[in-house]
Amino acid sequence: DTAVSQTPKYLVTQMGNDKSIKCEQNLGHDTMYWYKQDSKKFLKIMFSYNNKELIINETVPNRFSPKSPDKAHLNLHINSLELGDSAVYFCASGRLSYEQYFGPGTRLTVT
């Protein structure tokens, strides 16, 4: 009955690989998000996705792409992984004017 779930919890991969992180929410929310938390714990929005409208943070490399097969899912695809991509990635969901609920995070380590 987890509200926002992410898989995998840990992801270790080599530079140059392509990987995906899955996110699912069962809260019936209309908007989903991806955030990145770096090694200093700074949290920054990467993407917002609402009713097929995608809002991209301009600082996010185009190697990152979200894919939403339906309202309950927003997966994150990353191509050609780089060392600097190592971070914790959080999925979240919410209604526009209200609080967001976060998944447990995926710790990505690129070697």
Add this chain to the structure above:
Amino acid sequence: AQSVAQPEDQVNVAEGNPLTVKCTYSVSGNPYLFWYVQYPNRGLQFLLKYITGDNLVKGSYGFEAEFNKSQTSFHLKKPSALVSDSALYFCAVRDVENSGYALNFGKGTSLLVTP
């Protein structure tokens, strides 16, 4: 841009004492403000929010926050700290400058409650 600032990297308090974690905001228009807590190796948990109405907002785990428009602050408070409150606390503001309404977070404040 909508932003929040958390001036303290760390706050130390003895168990049983009141605690305050500071947050100031800079927004255009009315602010939508939030507090989240992150325990080690966990996701962020929502504590409370200010949208409109009463300036004193009550939230989860006995936390409350006071919205002060003249000082542009939204400090998190708890009358009596517990050791289990030790965690990383984030203040956030909803970004109304894009239709995604993402949250812009402060840098976080580490709260350490000692027995």
